[in-house]
Amino acid sequence: MQAEINKVELRNLKIQDYKELKNSMIESYPEMVDDYWREADIKKLLKIFPEGQLVILVDDIVVGAALSLIVHEDLVDQNHDYAKITGNYTFSTHTAKGEILYGIDVFVVPKYRGLRLGRRLYDARKEICEQLNLKSIVFAGRIPNYANYAHEINPKTYIDKVKRKEIHDPVLSFQLSNDFHVMRVMKNYLEGDRKSKEFAVLLEWNNIYYIESPTIINTEKTVIRLGLIQWQMRPLKNLEALFEQSEFFIDAVSGYGSDFAVFPELFIAPLMADYNHLSEADAIRELAKYAEPIRKRFQELAISYNINIISGSMPNLVDGVLYNSGFLCKRDGTYETYTKIHITPNEVFHWGITGGNTIQTFDTDCGKIGIMICYDVEFPELSRLMADEGMNILFVPFLTDTQNGYTRVKHCAQARAIENECYVAIAGCVGNLPKVNNMDIQYAQTAVFTPADFAFPSNGIKAETTPNTEMTLIVDVDLDLLKELHEHGSVKILKDRRHDLYRIKKLKN
CATH class of the missing domain: 3.60.110.10 (Carbon-nitrogen hydrolase)
Incomplete structure (x- = not known):
C-alpha cells in the first residue's frame, strides 16, 4: 500500500534537484547501479535545453523525470544507438533547428508507479513538442521483459504479442497506451541492458499541429x-x-x-x-x-x-x-x-x-x-x-x-x-x-x-x-x-478501417 500523498507537482528540472534526481534514478534502475546521470551532465542539459527537462515531485521529493534533446530528423532515420543519438553522452547532437524531440530518459521510482505519474510526464512532453512546433517525439524504448521470452521468440514477435496484450511489458505496453507507434527494432542499442537483450523499440508520437514552414501571413486558418x-x-x-x-x-x-x-x-x-x-x-x-x-x-x-x-x-x-x-x-x-x-x-x-x-x-x-x-x-x-x-x-x-x-x-x-x-x-x-x-x-x-x-x-x-x-x-x-x-477520438473510424478486407477507389480521374 502506498504512503499517503499530499501534493504532486510537475515542473522543469532545476540543478538544485540533482541529489534527489540521482537517488530516484538509482532506485528506478537497480540493475544499472553506476549508470546514472552525473551532475555535470544535468548542468549541460539545463544549459542547452532547459525547457525539455522535466521532473515530477511527490510531497516536494523528486520521484521521476523525463529528459530530452532536439535532434535533426535525418539522425533519427539513420540506424543509431544510444551513444550516437546523445553524441557519445556529450549532447552535441542537440540543435534548436532540429525537427524531433528525442527522449533520452524517463523514469518513475517503483514506489510511485501505478499512479499514472509517467503519463503526466509524457503529456508534458507532448505539450513541449506542440509549443516548439516540432514534428514528433521519438525515443528508443527498452523491452525489459524480453529476456524472459528471448529463447522462444524474436523481438518482432515479442512486440506483436505485446500489442495484442498477450504479453505485458512494463515499458512497451505503457508507450503504446500513450499513442506511440512502433517505427522499428533497434539492435545493440544500449550496452549492458541485459533485460532487453540490448534490443530497443524505436517509437514515435506525431505532432498533428506541426507546421513545416511557419509563415507570418496567409497561414491556413484553423x-x-x-x-x-x-x-x-x-x-x-x-x-x-x-x-x-x-x-x-x-x-x-x-x-x-x-x-x-x-x-x-x-x-x-x-x-x-x-x-x-x-x-x-x-x-x-x-x-x-x-x-x-x-x-x-x-x-x-x-x-x-x-x-x-x-x-x-x-x-x-x-x-x-x-x-x-x-x-x-x-x-x-x-x-x-x-x-x-x-x-x-x-x-x-x-x-x-x-x-x-x-x-x-x-x-x-x-x-x-x-x-x-x-x-x-x-x-x-x-x-x-x-x-x-x-x-x-x-x-x-x-x-x-x-x-x-x-x-x-x-x-x-x-x-x-x-x-x-x-x-x-x-x-x-x-x-x-x-x-x-x-x-x-x-x-x-x-x-x-x-x-x-x-x-x-x-x-x-x-x-x-x-x-x-x-x-x-x-x-x-x-x-x-x-x-x-x-x-x-473515442473511436477512430478512418484509421480503424480494414484495408486488408476492402477498399474504395476511383475508376476515373
Missing part, C-alpha cells in the same frame, strides 16, 4: 466561419434582380467575417418563370444560359467581399449535354466547377439532366473541402474518397420539395460527418414558385453537422435554421478538433 444561405424562392424579374438578392446575402455573411457563402441547389429556378410556356426540358435549357453570367458575377463578388462563394447549383449546358453544376468562386479570383454525379429520377424524367464524371476535392485558403449536390450525399462512397484526400468540410447545396426528401438528405449528411470525421454543411431553398413547373414547393432546414464525440455537440448538430424560413446561418467550425478526433 477556425473557419461558414455563412449558409437558406434561400427563399420568390418571383424575380430578371437576372439583375437575382444578382441584387444574392449580393445582399453575400454582403450580410461577409460582414460577419465568414470565409464561405453557400447558396442552395437550383436557387436560380425563379428565372424559369419566363419560360413556363415551354416544355420543362426546354425551359431548363433556357435557364442554362445564365450559368456563365452568374459565374462571372460571383467571381467579382468573391473578390469584392473577400469571401469564397459556393454558388449552389444551376443547369449548365456543355457541348449540348445538360448538367447540374455549380462554381466555387475563390476570393483570390479563381474558380472551379463541380457537377452533380447522381441524378434523381425526377431530374432525368422532366429535364433530361446527365450526371457528371468527376469526384474531386478543392484546395482553399481554409483547407481542403468537398462539394456534393443534394442526392450525391446519399451515396457514402463519394465522401469517403474525398475524406481519403484530406477533406475537412463537406458542403452540400440541396433542394427538396417534401419533408421526406429533406429527411434523406439530413440523415445521410449526418452519417457522412460521423463516418468521415468531418464537418458537413447543408444549405437549401424554401418557399413556393406557383408559376414554375416542377418547382412549385420546397422544404428545407439548413444545418451544420459534426462528428459524434466529446469535443462536439452530443447530437452531432452544430447549428440549424428554423425550417422553411428565409434566413442565414453563420457557424464557426474548428479544424483542430478534427485533428484531435483523428488521433485521440
Whole structure:
C-alpha cells in the first residue's frame, strides 16, 4: 500500500534537484547501479535545453523525470544507438533547428508507479513538442521483459504479442497506451541492458499541429466561419434582380467575417418563370444560359467581399449535354466547377439532366473541402474518397420539395460527418414558385453537422435554421478538433478501417 500523498507537482528540472534526481534514478534502475546521470551532465542539459527537462515531485521529493534533446530528423532515420543519438553522452547532437524531440530518459521510482505519474510526464512532453512546433517525439524504448521470452521468440514477435496484450511489458505496453507507434527494432542499442537483450523499440508520437514552414501571413486558418444561405424562392424579374438578392446575402455573411457563402441547389429556378410556356426540358435549357453570367458575377463578388462563394447549383449546358453544376468562386479570383454525379429520377424524367464524371476535392485558403449536390450525399462512397484526400468540410447545396426528401438528405449528411470525421454543411431553398413547373414547393432546414464525440455537440448538430424560413446561418467550425478526433477520438473510424478486407477507389480521374 502506498504512503499517503499530499501534493504532486510537475515542473522543469532545476540543478538544485540533482541529489534527489540521482537517488530516484538509482532506485528506478537497480540493475544499472553506476549508470546514472552525473551532475555535470544535468548542468549541460539545463544549459542547452532547459525547457525539455522535466521532473515530477511527490510531497516536494523528486520521484521521476523525463529528459530530452532536439535532434535533426535525418539522425533519427539513420540506424543509431544510444551513444550516437546523445553524441557519445556529450549532447552535441542537440540543435534548436532540429525537427524531433528525442527522449533520452524517463523514469518513475517503483514506489510511485501505478499512479499514472509517467503519463503526466509524457503529456508534458507532448505539450513541449506542440509549443516548439516540432514534428514528433521519438525515443528508443527498452523491452525489459524480453529476456524472459528471448529463447522462444524474436523481438518482432515479442512486440506483436505485446500489442495484442498477450504479453505485458512494463515499458512497451505503457508507450503504446500513450499513442506511440512502433517505427522499428533497434539492435545493440544500449550496452549492458541485459533485460532487453540490448534490443530497443524505436517509437514515435506525431505532432498533428506541426507546421513545416511557419509563415507570418496567409497561414491556413484553423477556425473557419461558414455563412449558409437558406434561400427563399420568390418571383424575380430578371437576372439583375437575382444578382441584387444574392449580393445582399453575400454582403450580410461577409460582414460577419465568414470565409464561405453557400447558396442552395437550383436557387436560380425563379428565372424559369419566363419560360413556363415551354416544355420543362426546354425551359431548363433556357435557364442554362445564365450559368456563365452568374459565374462571372460571383467571381467579382468573391473578390469584392473577400469571401469564397459556393454558388449552389444551376443547369449548365456543355457541348449540348445538360448538367447540374455549380462554381466555387475563390476570393483570390479563381474558380472551379463541380457537377452533380447522381441524378434523381425526377431530374432525368422532366429535364433530361446527365450526371457528371468527376469526384474531386478543392484546395482553399481554409483547407481542403468537398462539394456534393443534394442526392450525391446519399451515396457514402463519394465522401469517403474525398475524406481519403484530406477533406475537412463537406458542403452540400440541396433542394427538396417534401419533408421526406429533406429527411434523406439530413440523415445521410449526418452519417457522412460521423463516418468521415468531418464537418458537413447543408444549405437549401424554401418557399413556393406557383408559376414554375416542377418547382412549385420546397422544404428545407439548413444545418451544420459534426462528428459524434466529446469535443462536439452530443447530437452531432452544430447549428440549424428554423425550417422553411428565409434566413442565414453563420457557424464557426474548428479544424483542430478534427485533428484531435483523428488521433485521440473515442473511436477512430478512418484509421480503424480494414484495408486488408476492402477498399474504395476511383475508376476515373
